[in-house]
């Protein structure tokens with residue numbers, strides 16, 4: 001490998017780290033997910049929760065139903081009757097039926113594919129994000145998020161968690177007030193501890209979903225690729241950056 005190449009790769013890697021760090025920052029502190037990839041029961045619960053609460057909007061394009069069945073120890077029958085709501089075949093990828101145009105109309109953008117989200121944001125970020133929604137009448141869909149201010153995603157888990165209200169701090173230099181504390185005022189269907197476990201299971205499943213994709217791309221990648229899938233990952237980050245400018 002030439003020196004020029006090494007320099008190029010090093011700067012690409014630094015760029016990656018930088019973008020990931022920039023993306024990871026937001027309002028509020030990140031909490032620890034404490035998820036465990038070797039906990040199969042948690043992954044199975046996470047898959048079920050994902051299919052019920054997330055898959056209507058978010059695809060997992062790098063994951064096939066059959067692969068998920070194998071990895072999570074589920075039968076074809078279990079997956080096809082309990083975890084597949086799109087009529088896709090067992091060997092197909094997890095896609096959404098929502099059209100791009102509808103996504104744009106309803107949310108201002110198509111909800112992103114989540115195959116690589118755990119590698120971009122990290123599991124702790126996802127865990128915290130899902131716990132950080134609060135009611136905000138000034139937002140188009142009535143929801144805001146402490147970690148991802150002015151997010152366009154409505155809270156999919158509010159019935160389980162119970163709706164949260166924000167307590168705001170003093171105005172900052174620009175006069176804006178940011179949420180300081182979130183409180184569940186009307187209890188949801190789950191206790192706080194059970195809800196934490198629910199979110200941990202979803203996070204665990206998303207962390208898993210990022211891994212088979214890596215293995216798959218490593219197998220298909222060119223010989224000599226320094227990091228498997230680095231090009232896809234960069235493209236993904238660029239797209240994220242692009243969207244954050246469009247906001």
Ligand code: HEC
Pocket residue numbers: 050053054055056057058107109110111112114117121126129130150151152153154156157202240
């Ligand atoms: C009703 C549609 C809808 C549902 C259901 C939904 N989301 Fe989203 N989600 C969105 C939209 C739209 C965005 C883009 C938000 C933005 O960029 O402002 C988003 C963004 C996200 C992001 C942040 C992506 C990024 O840019 O970093 C994560 C993580 C996420 N969703 C996870 C989930 C999970 C997990 C579930 C299920 C528990 C879920 N979503 C359910 C619509 C949805």
